[in-house]
Amino acid sequence: MAIFDSKGRLFGKINILDLGAALVILLVIVGIFIFPGTSGSVAQVGSKTVPIEVDLAVRGLNVRDPERLFDNGFKKGGKTNVIIRNQPYGQIGIKSVQLLPRTVTATQPDGSVKELPDPRSNNFSTDMLLTLEGKAQVTESGPVLGNSKVKIGMPFELEGYNYNFNATVIDVRVQNK
Template sequence: MALLDRQGRLFGKFSILDIGAIATILIVLIGLLIVPGNGGSSIAQMLSAENKTVQVDMNVRGLSATDPQNLIKIGDKVKIIIRNQPRGEVTIKKVEISTPKIVAAKSDGTAVYFDDPRAISTSQSDLAITLEATAQITNDGAVFANEKVKVGTSIDIEGPKYIIRGSAMAVRY
């Protein structure tokens, strides 16, 4: 019995073209399930991910607002925008507002910190905001609506009266 017959069948039963098509389909399916795509997470990782409550500390430098204490309130639900794409809602858990500081050297070489008068005159504040939401936890980290959040990720929050841009300082889950 010949390996290939005159009709191009393997062992007289299987067409080489059919075997090639089946192999191509299998390779594509394996690639979709195992290899990560542009988002960095494969379908297999997303299916095995568990949902947990995640807290993200957001750092905002130089926010220009006349009354930041009454602008951002604990307990508010705000929209989160990660890498310029809307990714759902988060709750504000904690807000720390401070005036930017400058450093000056004393004559004995020690440093002294005091409020930056330029920041005070232009109503600038630095904020540390803690955000909380449910996200998927994969072996790569926290994922909000198919977007990873890691330290340094650009984050915007949008409330009824503001859009504030900052970056992630810490991610806890």
């Protein structure tokens, strides 16, 4: 008896293409359930949750009246929604908000440079220093909020009732507790 017959069947009973498809399906099932791989989360099970403070610099925020922005919840003790790398993290507490003065550099007659208040009266650009506080997982590679590592230079997107703007991380402080 021949191994393959004239119709391409193995021992005259099983089509070789059907056998190949069944083996591929079996290998996929074995790969999923026996070798599942890593979980995909940056925060590992052995990590601990600690308080964290993140300083953010907001440069050139175009707002007509910064004080009105603070009246609608964007103030010390309030909360804001944070989006890190296009992944919503959720709400995080605002520890402090500090408006930074707008200045210009002016060259002096002796060649030195001084920083002076910006004389333009119709300037709607605002600079701020924000400190946010929350809880983060601490891993070997640093603190993690949600599934995103928090590092200096990262952009944060802040969103609330009447605002949505970007800020840059300038400092990360992990509290030891």
